[in-house]
Amino acid sequence: MRGTELKDGQHSTPDPSERSQLWPRVLGSLALFGLLIGLMIGRLTNPEPARLDNIEVHRDQLVLWFNDEPKVHAEVVEGTVAMLFDATGAPASGRLL
Template sequence: MHGSEREDDEHSTPEPDPRSKAWPRMLFSLALFGVLVGLMIGRLTTPEERVLEQVEVVEGGLDLWFNEQPKLHGENVDGTLALLFEASGKVQRGQLRMQGKPVSWRVRKSDRGLLVSLVAARPLHGEWTGAEDAGRWRVQVRLHE
């Protein structure tokens, strides 16, 4: 074994590896394909974000239109009505009339979703109900003194 010449079909250097160098590439491409398919499946199965699409002022309250049913928590706090929705939407404000008297309403973003608050010069009380209507979700807020 003093050189690289052949001596009785024996070599002093090893034979080239008969395995293909494409094997690691194929494994990497299969792993990449699996990750991409997993991301697509995850994207398809995530729930759609709930969005406040429209606020309608109606007699004695508001109609809030969402693309899907949001989680809702509502309270009467010190004569005001506050509704917290797990949804997103744009900031809005306006006024409505209840028995000829003005009531201000405001939609704003909070750290836990959208906060809808209704305030008047006199104490307010209200009820809210939600139902599916025309493929969207409508929350009806009705006020009384």
């Protein structure tokens, strides 16, 4: 065919309606890909919180073992010094084994 005019019910170029159906799929694929990449980057930049692994009692001291260095904050509460560690651990109901 030399031109874009209709000959025998066929065009030399596809209908615009067929082309426009692909554009939302492309945009949806790009959005999904961007979301997944963003989630992976967020997971890499946000490490897991420190965890209390073990507590040992030695003479005149208490030794705490963490899997990573926790954030520490000290406060004076009614004349005593309280050390606050930003970490998680298994509940022991206030008992030291």
